[in-house]
Amino acid sequence: MNNTLLILPGDGIGPEVMAEVTRIIDWFGDKRGLKFDVTEDLVGGAAYDAHGKPLSDATMAKAQEVDAVLLGAVGGPKYDTLDFSLKPERGLLRLRKEMDLFANLRPAQCFDALADFSSLKRDVVSGLDIMIVRELTSGIYFGEPRGIVEEGGQRVGLNTQRYTEAEIDRVARSAFELARKRGNKVCSMEKANVMESGILWREVVQKVHDESYPDVELSHMYADAGGMQLCRWPKQFDVIVTDNLFGDLLSDVAAMLTGSLGMLPSASLGAPMENGRPKAMYEPVHGSAPDIAGQGKANPIACILSFAMALRYSFDQGAEATRLEKAVEQVLADGVRTADLMQSDGGSPVSTAQMGDAILAAL
Amino acid sequence: MNNTLLILPGDGIGPEVMAEVTRIIDWFGDKRGLKFDVTEDLVGGAAYDAHGKPLSDATMAKAQEVDAVLLGAVGGPKYDTLDFSLKPERGLLRLRKEMDLFANLRPAQCFDALADFSSLKRDVVSGLDIMIVRELTSGIYFGEPRGIVEEGGQRVGLNTQRYTEAEIDRVARSAFELARKRGNKVCSMEKANVMESGILWREVVQKVHDESYPDVELSHMYADAGGMQLCRWPKQFDVIVTDNLFGDLLSDVAAMLTGSLGMLPSASLGAPMENGRPKAMYEPVHGSAPDIAGQGKANPIACILSFAMALRYSFDQGAEATRLEKAVEQVLADGVRTADLMQSDGGSPVSTAQMGDAILAAL
Ligand SMILES: CC(C)[C@H](C(=O)O)[C@@H](O)C(=O)O
Ligand SMILES: CC(C)[C@H](C(=O)O)[C@@H](O)C(=O)O
Numbered sequence: 001m002n003n004t005l006l007i008l009p010g011d012g013i014g015p016e017v018m019a020e021v022t023r024i025i026d027w028f029g030d031k032r033g034l035k036f037d038v039t040e041d042l043v044g045g046a047a048y049d050a051h052g053k054p055l056s057d058a059t060m061a062k063a064q065e066v067d068a069v070l071l072g073a074v075g076g077p078k079y080d081t082l083d084f085s086l087k088p089e090r091g092l093l094r095l096r097k098e099m100d101l102f103a104n105l106r107p108a109q110c111f112d113a114l115a116d117f118s119s120l121k122r123d124v125v126s127g128l129d130i131m132i133v134r135e136l137t138s139g140i141y142f143g144e145p146r147g148i149v150e151e152g153g154q155r156v157g158l159n160t161q162r163y164t165e166a167e168i169d170r171v172a173r174s175a176f177e178l179a180r181k182r183g184n185k186v187c188s189m190e191k192a193n194v195m196e197s198g199i200l201w202r203e204v205v206q207k208v209h210d211e212s213y214p215d216v217e218l219s220h221m222y223a224d225a226g227g228m229q230l231c232r233w234p235k236q237f238d239v240i241v242t243d244n245l246f247g248d249l250l251s252d253v254a255a256m257l258t259g260s261l262g263m264l265p266s267a268s269l270g271a272p273m274e275n276g277r278p279k280a281m282y283e284p285v286h287g288s289a290p291d292i293a294g295q296g297k298a299n300p301i302a303c304i305l306s307f308a309m310a311l312r313y314s315f316d317q318g319a320e321a322t323r324l325e326k327a328v329e330q331v332l333a334d335g336v337r338t339a340d341l342m343q344s345d346g347g348s349p350v351s352t353a354q355m356g357d358a359i360l361a362a363l
Numbered sequence: 364m365n366n367t368l369l370i371l372p373g374d375g376i377g378p379e380v381m382a383e384v385t386r387i388i389d390w391f392g393d394k395r396g397l398k399f400d401v402t403e404d405l406v407g408g409a410a411y412d413a414h415g416k417p418l419s420d421a422t423m424a425k426a427q428e429v430d431a432v433l434l435g436a437v438g439g440p441k442y443d444t445l446d447f448s449l450k451p452e453r454g455l456l457r458l459r460k461e462m463d464l465f466a467n468l469r470p471a472q473c474f475d476a477l478a479d480f481s482s483l484k485r486d487v488v489s490g491l492d493i494m495i496v497r498e499l500t501s502g503i504y505f506g507e508p509r510g511i512v513e514e515g516g517q518r519v520g521l522n523t524q525r526y527t528e529a530e531i532d533r534v535a536r537s538a539f540e541l542a543r544k545r546g547n548k549v550c551s552m553e554k555a556n557v558m559e560s561g562i563l564w565r566e567v568v569q570k571v572h573d574e575s576y577p578d579v580e581l582s583h584m585y586a587d588a589g590g591m592q593l594c595r596w597p598k599q600f601d602v603i604v605t606d607n608l609f610g611d612l613l614s615d616v617a618a619m620l621t622g623s624l625g626m627l628p629s630a631s632l633g634a635p636m637e638n639g640r641p642k643a644m645y646e647p648v649h650g651s652a653p654d655i656a657g658q659g660k661a662n663p664i665a666c667i668l669s670f671a672m673a674l675r676y677s678f679d680q681g682a683e684a685t686r687l688e689k690a691v692e693q694v695l696a697d698g699v700r701t702a703d704l705m706q707s708d709g710g711s712p713v714s715t716a717q718m719g720d721a722i723l724a725a726l
Pocket of ligand 1: 089092093248556557587
């Protein structure tokens with residue numbers, strides 16, 4: 001079976017970090033006989049500059065055909081004044097929606113060599129390894145009606161949270177499946193005390209559990225309490241499952257806690273395609289960092305680890321994924337650091353490409 | 364002018380902590396000539412037990428007439444299976460909505476004597492003092508349509524986020540007014556990159572700033588980035604203004620960061636009444652803590668500091684509020700600790716009433 005990849009470097013530091021991923025992809029082809037058919041294309045501001053919209057229909061069609069999309073980052077100050085429908089983010093949201101990538105996997109992992117970067121105490125975060133499963137194609141991100149409407153002589157901003165039973169069911173299953181391969185615990189978060197969509201969410205998650213995953217330990221938490229508990233003692237969690245908007249906030253909080261923000265990958269998975277592989281997109285959690293773009297300073301690790309997730313979830317190459325992850329750990333343990341990973345006390349940072357070199361050498 | 368107070372102790376530890384507040388109120392009457400007309404009534408599960416609903420119409424009417432409502436806490440496992448409309452929380456939400464308490468002030472302050480309780484490093488939180496202004500009467504908490512509806516053979520959970528210009532305008536003004544008395548900085552948080560209601564939010568906050576508060580420093584942040592920044596370096600903030608749902612999460616995260624969760628008060632303010640005082644309700648940030656209720660262990664400080672906020676914001680008694688806050692600080696500095704404030708290493712905790720005694724003695 002062919003392995004097809006669509007690479008969308010995007011904006012800001014996206015192209016720089018993706019360049020290192022490309023070298024790693026080539027290494028797997030040369031050294032491990034794991035060949036990939038790679039196409040590259042535009043998304044976000046880069047696509048807007050070329051085509052007047054943040055994702056062309058042709059690129060969208062390509063994304064639907066490949067085994068996995070690798071995305072760098074989108075956005076930049078240059079595009080801040082664009083109309084909502086033309087903003088770089090809409091390209092990303094269109095990919096998520098049209099590929100129906102309903103399960104967004106966001107590992108929040110604390111790299112031991114980096115634990116001191118966390119604003120939290122070492123014992124609170126060291127060894128932390130949780131997986132947030134965020135619903136990614138529904139909820140208030142996509143619900144209709146939406147917009148800014150005129151009512152009684154003033155403007156009203158409007159968005160709609162909508163969740164169907166089927167939408168909750170499928171993302172809950174993803175979370176339980178993952179939990180079985182990890183700590184076997186799922187905590188589901190919503191605001192069932194305030195929102196009816198949260199009541200349905202809680203009910204359906206419980207039902208999926210009782211009918212299909214009674215062996216997994218399930219708990220429920222209000223999302224505000226969940227945010228608190230993440231800050232207090234994050235190690236109490238294994239897998240967290242939550243909706244699109246809560247997931248956006250909570251996964252970012254969890255990511256920041258680890259102190260390893262520049263290191264965190266993500267996977268967005270949909271239903272299986274004809275070849276049995278799930279529709280999939282992989283991207284780093286960090287943004288496009290326009291302030292350092294083009295300077296060769298950016299840390300490529302989050303993007304490289306996103307490719308490791310692709311190896312695991314799209315290409316069933318768990319052992320190769322682990323090989324790549326171990327190489328990254330090795331390099332960190334050796335003290336190789338891009339600028340974002342430097343403590344004030346010391347040493348001189350390596351460039352984006354030098355970090356790539358080091359990881360290739362460790363491989 | 365009379366000073367009228369309605370006390371709603373509510374559920375769980377509510378009555379115990381409120382008993383200490385009552386002693387403090389009496390002290391101000393006896394020793395400072397500051398008399399209060401106090402009425403007591405039921406809310407939450409306690410009201411449900413008595414009247415079959417979490418807030419009776421008679422109690423609601425009383426709340427509309429007094430200068431300030433002091434609320435303990437609502438909720439408990441006993442009420443978990445009640446219908447949504449009968450749950451203890453609905454009593455609280457009805458008070459907020461019908462009194463139109465649109466500005467929820469949630470100070471997140473780190474008490475120096477307690478900084479080691481934070482899961483964050485001491486230098487990240489010591490001296491922290493931020494004020495979150497959360498919109499409290501609109502947004503997805505109250506928007507219509509809402510409910511669980513049947514569509515195409517399956518159930519759909521539905522909630523609506525709605526914000527009018529006027530709703531955003533008034534809460535923004537509250538935030539700017541507060542900032543002028545503090546660090547003169549406001550950060551507004553929304554998801555304008557994803558939600559049209561966030562676009563309108565950002566626009567109106569900017570307009571209020573430009574037209575009426577150009578002297579205050581204003582910035583905008585996406586709510587997910589805001590959550591991250593709160594965890595990374597919370598001292599960058601002075602006043603944060605945000606909507607009802609983001610405010611629920613972000614203020615809880617901020618509260619937890621301080622390590623002083625059992626210590627944090629809140630004020631919910633509405634428009635001025637005929638006597639010039641704002642409609643107002645004061646309550647601790649902590650919940651009803653059913654696990655320790657009735658044992659005389661609870662920490663009454665958050666509820667006592669809520670009364671201090673009442674002195675300041677409802678009764679224009681800033682100096683007396685400061686007197687009470689200083690007494691609390693004094694007691695903490697002296698090492699008086701309820702069970703929640705004990706480090707594992709030591710000493711024996713005081714009871715709820717003993718903490719009240721100590722604060723009265725310090726006054
Ligand atoms: C860029 C933005 C639209 C996006 C989101 O809100 O989902 C980002 O914050 C994320 O979490 O991937
Ligand atoms: C109890 C609950 C309804 C409430 C809310 O969600 O507003 C609480 O979390 C709060 O923040 O005051």
